[in-house]
Amino acid sequence: MPDTDCTLVIGAGAAGLAVARNLQTLQLPFEVHERYKDLGGLWDYANPDSPIYDSVHFISSSRRSGFPDLPMPADYPDYPNHHQALAYLRNYATHFGLRQHIRFGSEVTRLEPLAQGWNAHFSDGAARHYANVVICTGHNWYPKMPRYPGEFTGATLHSHDYKRPDVLQGQRVLVVGAGNSGCDIAVESATHARHTSLSVRRGYYFIPKHVFGMPADEYAARYGNPPLPMRWQQALSKWLLRRVYGDITRFGMPAPDHRVFETHPVINSLLYYHLSQGQIQVRPDIDRLEGRTVQFKDGCREEYDVIVWATGYRYHYPFIDKALLNWNETYPDLWAHMFVPGRNDLFMVGLYVNDGSFNVPAWYQGRVIAGYLDSRRRSAAGHRRIDQLRNVPAPELNGGVRYVRNERHKVAVRHGEYMKYLASLAKTVGAPIPAAASAMAPRDGRDPSLGPSH
Numbered sequence: 001m002p003d004t005d006c007t008l009v010i011g012a013g014a015a016g017l018a019v020a021r022n023l024q025t026l027q028l029p030f031e032v033h034e035r036y037k038d039l040g041g042l043w044d045y046a047n048p049d050s051p052i053y054d055s056v057h058f059i060s061s062s063r064r065s066g067f068p069d070l071p072m073p074a075d076y077p078d079y080p081n082h083h084q085a086l087a088y089l090r091n092y093a094t095h096f097g098l099r100q101h102i103r104f105g106s107e108v109t110r111l112e113p114l115a116q117g118w119n120a121h122f123s124d125g126a127a128r129h130y131a132n133v134v135i136c137t138g139h140n141w142y143p144k145m146p147r148y149p150g151e152f153t154g155a156t157l158h159s160h161d162y163k164r165p166d167v168l169q170g171q172r173v174l175v176v177g178a179g180n181s182g183c184d185i186a187v188e189s190a191t192h193a194r195h196t197s198l199s200v201r202r203g204y205y206f207i208p209k210h211v212f213g214m215p216a217d218e219y220a221a222r223y224g225n226p227p228l229p230m231r232w233q234q235a236l237s238k239w240l241l242r243r244v245y246g247d248i249t250r251f252g253m254p255a256p257d258h259r260v261f262e263t264h265p266v267i268n269s270l271l272y273y274h275l276s277q278g279q280i281q282v283r284p285d286i287d288r289l290e291g292r293t294v295q296f297k298d299g300c301r302e303e304y305d306v307i308v309w310a311t312g313y314r315y316h317y318p319f320i321d322k323a324l325l326n327w328n329e330t331y332p333d334l335w336a337h338m339f340v341p342g343r344n345d346l347f348m349v350g351l352y353v354n355d356g357s358f359n360v361p362a363w364y365q366g367r368v369i370a371g372y373l374d375s376r377r378r379s380a381a382g383h384r385r386i387d388q389l390r391n392v393p394a395p396e397l398n399g400g401v402r403y404v405r406n407e408r409h410k411v412a413v414r415h416g417e418y419m420k421y422l423a424s425l426a427k428t429v430g431a432p433i434p435a436a437a438s439a440m441a442p443r444d445g446r447d448p449s450l451g452p453s454h
Contacts, residue, residue, distance in 0.1 A: 005029055007373065008120055008130040010319075012102050013041020014089060015136035015350035018067060018363040020098050022370035026431065028377070031130075032098070033122065035107035039093055042140055043086045051140050051160040051181075051313075052082045055188060059180055059267040060357040061215035067363045069434070070095055078215045111320045117345060132345045132373060135317065139351065142316040145309060146176070150289035152307055159185060159310040165192040171305040173197070174294060176286065178204055182310030183268045189308075190279035197302065201285045202404075203256035205237075208244055208269045216267060217356055225416065230400035234259040251275040252282030261401045264353050264408060312408060315351075330407050336394040336425065337411060337418075338365050344376070344387065353408060356415030364422035364433065371431025382429035389428075397421055 005028075009019050012034035023030040036047050045052050057079045058065055065080070066072035072080065072088050080088070093099050107123040111133060121127045143158040157167070159181040165188040173193040175186040178200040189196040211219040226233065237260040249255050253275070274280045283302070287295045295301045315331045325332035325348075326341045332351060333341075340346040349365045350358070375382035399414035423433050 004117070004129060005131050005377070006031060007132040007134060008033065008108075008118070008128075009134045009136055010108050011041060011136035011138065012039035012093075012104075013043065013136065013138060014359050015138065015362045015366075016041070016134075017089060017093055017098060018359065019134050019136055019349055019366035019369060020101060021067070021069070021092075021096055022363070022366035022431075023373075024096065024098065024101070026370045026374045028370060028373055030101060032102040033106040033108055033120075034102055034104050035123070037104050038090075039099070039102060039104075040086045040089050042138060043082055043089060045082055045086070049141055053159070053162050053181075053185070054164050055081075055184065057081050058085060059209075059265075060217050063215070064217050064221065065357045065359055067092060067359055069363075079209060108319045111324075113324060113343075113346075132347070134369060135320075135346075135348045136350060137317065139315050140313045142314050143309070144312045144314045146311050148286050148289050152289040152292070152294070152304075154292045154304055155306045157306075157308055159308060160313070162308060165189065168193045168306060168308075170194050172303060173306045173308065174199060174283070174302075174304045175308045175310055177310035177312070178266065179264070179310060179312065180266055180268065182308075183266060183271045185308055185310060186280050187268070187270045187274055190274040193306075195281070196274075196279060197281045197283045197304070199283045199286060199296070200254065202258075203249070203254035204263060204266050205241055205256055205260050206245065206248065206271060207241070207265050207267050209267055210269070211240075211244070220355075231259075234261060234401075237261070245272055248272065248275070254282075254284070258404050259402075261355065261414075263404050264412065265355050328410075331410055335390045336421070337413065338369065339386075339390055341390070344383075351411055352418070353412050354415045354418060361413075361415070361418055361422065364419060364426065367431055367433060368422055368425045368429060371426055371429035374431060375429045380430055382431075385428050386425065395421060 007023060007028060007030040009016050009030055009032040012032050016032055020030060020032050038044060042050050042052060044050055061078050062072040062076040062080050070092055076084055108120055109123055110121040112119040117129055117131045118133050119127055119129055143160040145158065162185055168189045169192050171193050172195045173189045174197045175182050175189060176199045178198060186196055186198045207216050209216055284297045287297045292303050293301055294304055326334065332348065334348055334351060335341060337352045338347055347369050350362050352361065354361065372383045372386055397413040397417045399417040401414060403409035403412045426433050
């Protein structure tokens, strides 16, 4: 039996390590339980359920994707691959001595709430009591499959199960979905398949990986938040993207039905290249499936051998009752994307999509949660102030952006706005962001670069 003050951290991916590090820093007892044999979460390509494909790279730059207390190595490229991402996480755990707190091959199968604290049941049949639980399992594990009339008799797979382009070699391929994974797979298909189509339901703004010679997120951090109304910023960004790409609708892409920033960014420099060479044909949404024939909503009909569904993921946490997570139709509705309403001992880290790095907000979330628990342990005022704030809705944290109304964007935040808010919460609970980490915090409405890594 662990100490009754012990906090259970579920998952040893990026979010779990961020929480563990902050609990360690404030000398709070904790255990991390990871169902796989090593740490890394989805970045461990060897994990049987990892959604990572062999060619995947970060869509945020290395200088802005490391945890604030240990930046990524200086010799990493602008956009690290999944091997480098995994090596970084494992080095982070070793550097700070986190491995000794992780129980590998230990899956949480059920959480039972007590009046205060939780009973956790594990895959080996054991059950233990914990004072607090932090769920860090992410939300890219359970594929979301669309439904269309009819049946397709060729091969199908979700992007979750796509690993290498050899399955597309010489085939007639339809990729459904123009998010980051869909565009990556379409680009790979363009150089391996006999024919490639990309089915899109709406137009998007495609952001190049480099703008004026620097990674796009570094450019945005330095120059992307001028003291202008959001509508002016959006118009300026639209003008800039038009200068970079020209009119992408001439390649068959539909014009966006929203303003810049109002959907999760699609970071891809190669899609435009293959569109311009006719190696990827753009198609609208599917109307129905008939054998190997796909009929699209514009009346076009085309035959395919393979369909790749790049249609996203559903929120699913099989070890806990949905009601305990304040489930709102299809997702947990949490205060500030962290605190579970009605409980002061259950938290979640990583339940957001943003226009920047995943790692850094997760680290900030871990800092807030650790500070909250430390304040409660010391009977200080900080956690009580947070409990008062939780009686009213948290700010929308969208920076004035009106996100497209769909499931994915129900947990969307603007990176700079959210970082600034998390920094204020950390200060409230008496655990302000250390000077070494505050370089990632926004100043004067801007979210500056972390600077040179070491």
